[in-house]
Amino acid sequence: xxxxxxxxxxxxxWVGVPLCAIASPLVALMDxxxxxxxxxxxxxxxxxxxxxxxxxxxxxxxxxxxNAQSRGAELFFxxxxxxxxxxxxxxxxxxxxxxxxxxxxxxxxxxxxxxxxIIARRHRIDTVIDLELFSRFTALLTGLCGARRRVxxxxxxxxxxxxxxxxxxxxxxxxxxxxxxxxLSLIHxxxxxxxxxxFSKIQIPDSEVRLVQAVIDPKxxxxxxxxxxxxxxxxxxxxxxxxxxxxxxxxxxxDLLPQRRWAQQRFSELIQxxxxxxxxxxxxxxxxxxxxxxxxxxxxxxxxxxxLNFAGQVSFAELPPLYTLSDVMVTNDSGxxxxxxVTSLRTVVLFGPETPALYGSVGNSIAITANLACSPxxxxxxxxKTPCQDNVxxxxxxxxxxxxxxxxxxxxxxxxxxx
Numbered sequence: 001x002x003x004x005x006x007x008x009x010x011x012x013x014w015v016g017v018p019l020c021a022i023a024s025p026l027v028a029l030m031d032x033x034x035x036x037x038x039x040x041x042x043x044x045x046x047x048x049x050x051x052x053x054x055x056x057x058x059x060x061x062x063x064x065x066x067n068a069q070s071r072g073a074e075l076f077f078x079x080x081x082x083x084x085x086x087x088x089x090x091x092x093x094x095x096x097x098x099x100x101x102x103x104x105x106x107x108x109x110x111x112x113x114x115x116x117x118i119i120a121r122r123h124r125i126d127t128v129i130d131l132e133l134f135s136r137f138t139a140l141l142t143g144l145c146g147a148r149r150r151v152x153x154x155x156x157x158x159x160x161x162x163x164x165x166x167x168x169x170x171x172x173x174x175x176x177x178x179x180x181x182x183x184l185s186l187i188h189x190x191x192x193x194x195x196x197x198x199f200s201k202i203q204i205p206d207s208e209v210r211l212v213q214a215v216i217d218p219k220x221x222x223x224x225x226x227x228x229x230x231x232x233x234x235x236x237x238x239x240x241x242x243x244x245x246x247x248x249x250x251x252x253x254x255d256l257l258p259q260r261r262w263a264q265q266r267f268s269e270l271i272q273x274x275x276x277x278x279x280x281x282x283x284x285x286x287x288x289x290x291x292x293x294x295x296x297x298x299x300x301x302x303x304x305x306x307x308l309n310f311a312g313q314v315s316f317a318e319l320p321p322l323y324t325l326s327d328v329m330v331t332n333d334s335g336x337x338x339x340x341x342v343t344s345l346r347t348v349v350l351f352g353p354e355t356p357a358l359y360g361s362v363g364n365s366i367a368i369t370a371n372l373a374c375s376p377x378x379x380x381x382x383x384x385k386t387p388c389q390d391n392v393x394x395x396x397x398x399x400x401x402x403x404x405x406x407x408x409x410x411x412x413x414x415x416x417x418x419x
Contacts, residue, residue: 003103003105003106005255006385008053008103009385012137012383013136016135016136016137017162019140020139020162020164024143024164024166027143027164027165027166028165034148041126041127041149042193043071043072043191044068044126044190044191045073045074045126046074046124046125046127047074047126047127047128047129048076048077048078048120048125048127048129048145049061049065049076049077049078049093049128049129049131050077050128050130050141051131051132052078052079052083052103052132052135052138053080053083055085055086055338055339056086056334056339058077058083058087059089059090059338059339059341060179060359061131062090062212063180063183063209063210064180064183064184064186064187066212068187068191071191074097075092075093075094076099076123077097078099078116079098079099079101080101080102081100081101081112082104085316086316086339089320090342099116099120113141116145117145117146120145120146120147125147126147127147127148127150127151128149128150128151129151129152129190130142130151130152130166131183132152133153133173133380134161134163134380136163136164139167140166142167143164143166148168149168149169150168151167151168151171151189151190151199152167153380154167154170161380169192169195169199170197170199171186171198171199172198172199172200173380175358177204178209178358178359178362179358179359181204181208184208184209185199185200185204186200209362210362211341211362212342213344214343216324216343217321220317220321221321221325223321224321224322224325225321227313227314228241228284228325229241231308231310231313235305235308237282237306239282241325244280244281245278245282245413246326246327247278247282247328247329247330247406248283248285248322248323248329248330248331248345249267249283249307249329249331250286250330250332250334250336251285251287251298252288252291252294252295252334253332253333253334254335257353259352259377259386259391259393259394260332260333260350260352260394261391262332262350262394262397264294266397266399267285267298267330268299268301269302269399270330270403271285271298271299271302271307272303272304273399273403274406275302275304275306277407279306281306283306284308284310284326285299285308285309286310286322286329286336287310287311287312288312289311291312292309294311295309319340320342323339324343324344326345327345327410327413328346328347328410328413329345329346329348330348330402330406331349332349332350333354333356337349337361337363337365338361340361341362341363341365343363344416345363345364346364346409346412346413347361347366347409348365348366348368348402348405348406348409349361349365349366350368350369350394351367351393352370352393352394353378353386353391355369355376364412366405368401369393370393370394370396370397372392372393372396374388374393375393
């Protein structure tokens with residue numbers, strides 16, 4: 001039985017708080033003993049990142065990871081097993097340095113957690129960076145993994161989300177700058193020669209927020225293209241790469257925050273609008289294998305011959321080739337908006353409970369948001385859980401608005417092809 005998001009939040013609160021209270025003095029005692037027998041390394045040599053639950057964050061943290069790598073640190077990463085694939089898009093961390101925790105069952109969660117705490121010591125991890133925004137579970141992993149230098153976000157004088165005293169370098173989370181810059185702030189704290197209260201007293205220029213592009217295997221590109229062509233042929237649709245555009249529609253969003261979803265009906269209407277403007281182009285409606293039925297409903301309601309159900313047709317590793325072949329993608333605020341940023345694909349991303357100011361794609365992306373007075377309603381301070389059951393912020397986004405941005409992105413894509 002898979003552990004639900006709400007169950008994990010409840011465990012983090014009701015179990016996490018007392019465990020943090022118990023572990024904090026133990027961690028302080030261990031630090032005291034270590035300080036007697038030696039000082040911490042001047043700079044991190046073996047640096048572990050902890051980010052468990054958000055696949056998109058594995059992309060957003062990449063500039064920070066490469067910054068640490070350029071300073072001579074060997075990188076390690078801890079992530080939920082179900083999200084491991086997100087680290088393979090750019091391969092910044094060596095496969096053997098990626099540790100996973102199985103979150104599909106409580107027994108697996110406990111077993112893999114204990115196993116990780118042993119493995120971290122075997123690898124002699126000297127620095128750990130907790131990327132999670134005030135998760136007590138990751139705070140415990142950070143405090144108990146044996147690292148001398150422990151970096152993460154601290155609440156300071158704020159109310160709520162108490163995580164004990166696991167950190168040796170406490171960073172102020174800034175809710176007014178993009179998350180990629182917050183991650184870079186953690187790197188500064190990890191490598192700083194002197195303690196700052198709070199970290200990090202630096203300016204982070206936009207030039208540091210750059211994503212490298214994925215290396216596309218030519219064979220994978222051909223395989224994906226042939227798969228698209230085969231599906232089009234079987235559906236009686238003419239599609240020749242280079243002659244017809246390839247437009248992706250990604251209608252779903254993860255269960256972590258279902259309020260991010262634009263309505264199925266709206267996506268169907270968008271497909272009709274896109275086909276009306278670009279009748280000869282191919283529209284692929286994408287999703288995971290588990291989202292096939294959801295995607296099929298969008299396709300059936302749209303009732304457009306050139307719109308095909310492509311859910312489950314490519315593996316995670318084949319997403320960059322698919323994105324490279326495509327001209328534009330429309331998606332809810334979810335993983336694909338970030339995964340596509342490792343390619344040149346132009347995207348239109350729909351935001352509601354979150355804000356693009358903090359979590360916008362760093363690729364060739366246009367964000368659409370209704371800017372309601374109540375948005376964003378999820379943040380680091382509420383475990384990204386909202387009481388909202390009526391996502392007016394998403395409903396307020398019109399098909400005409402999205403279609404306008406799609407047109408802009410396609411025009412830009414055509415200009416680039418013509419150069």
